[in-house]
Amino acid sequence: MSIDFTMVDRTLLVTLEGEIDHHTCVEIRQTVDREYQKRRAKNLLFDFANINFMDSSGIGMLMGRYRSVAICGGEIGLYNVSPEAWRILSLSGIHKLMKTYSSKQEAIEALA
DSSP: OEEEEEEETTEEEEEEEEEESTTTHHHHHHHHHHHHHHTTOSEEEEEEEEEEEEOHHHHHHHHHHHHHHHHTTOOEEEESOOHHHHHHHHHHTGGGTSEEESSHHHHHHHHO
C-alpha cells in the first residue's frame, strides 16, 4: 500500500495505490488522520485510480474519515473510482454520503 498527499487550498488529496482491506485499513486510517490534522485541512479527497481491490474494511475506513471530516465542517469525496470499487461503494450506500467525481479537477472545483 502506498499513500501520497497533496494539499490544494484547504483540501487534502489522498492518492492510494494497492489494496484496501483489513490488512491495510489501520495504516491508511492512521496516516490519513495524522496528515489531515497536521495540515489543518477542511476537505478530504481520495483518488481511487490505483486501487485494485477493496473489501468491506475499506467502507469502514471511509465512514470513519467521513465522520471526522463532517465534525470539522468539511466534505469528503472520491474520484477516479473503478467500476469494481464503485460496485462495493454503491452496495454499501456510502455513495449517498460521499460524492464521486470523474476527475481530480472536477473534485477540486466542486469543493472549492
